[in-house]
Amino acid sequence: DAVFDKENLGNQISLQTGTQIGTLVSLEVTKRGAGDIALQIQASGTLGSVTVETENRIRRALGGNYYQITKQDGTVTDGRELLPSAFFTVEDQGSRIVLHGGGFGHGIGMSQNGANAMAAQGLCCEEILKFFYTGVEVR
Structure with missing residues (x-):
């Protein structure tokens, strides 16, 4: 699982997409591809909304070093430039977003x-x- 503060995630998405959305209000996977990976997301914030398409752009928009990942074995590691995989579901927990997923895939094959x-x-x-x-x- 990857845990994000909504303000930080909104800033990261704004930085990566060039569209200022402010503090994140909602995040939704709007299209999935083979293997159920996210191919399109809709991020809505206090200042606007943006749609991000393609697996790599989604992983970059949700990446960064300000979040933590809890691995399946229970260990915790810091986030990285790219989200490890586009295979995830979104859970809104009020002031934070949790992405439940798995793997370190590239979305090919x-x-x-x-x-x-x-x-x-x-x-x-x-x-x-x-x-x-x-x-x-x-x-």
Whole structure:
């Protein structure tokens, strides 16, 4: 999980997008891609709103060194220039935003988290491969 103060996150998004949004009021994933990664987010603040598109731009807009990440093993580390992955959900906790997610992916190819979730839903390996790699023939 990555935990953000709304004021700091609003400043980071403003800096990375060039659109002044002020203190963040809400953050929403508005489009998802293969493996359920975020492909578009809508950030609304006290001064305005901005839409951020593409996995890399989203990771950069939400990156920075002012937040902390709690890893799955419970250890805590400081944030970095890019959010580790665009595979996340958003939880609004009043004065802060928590992104629940996993992995350190680039959003290209097969998402391990996405494939795992699809398998848990009962899809077979061939269905999963064809979802991530359209047009392939499994022999």
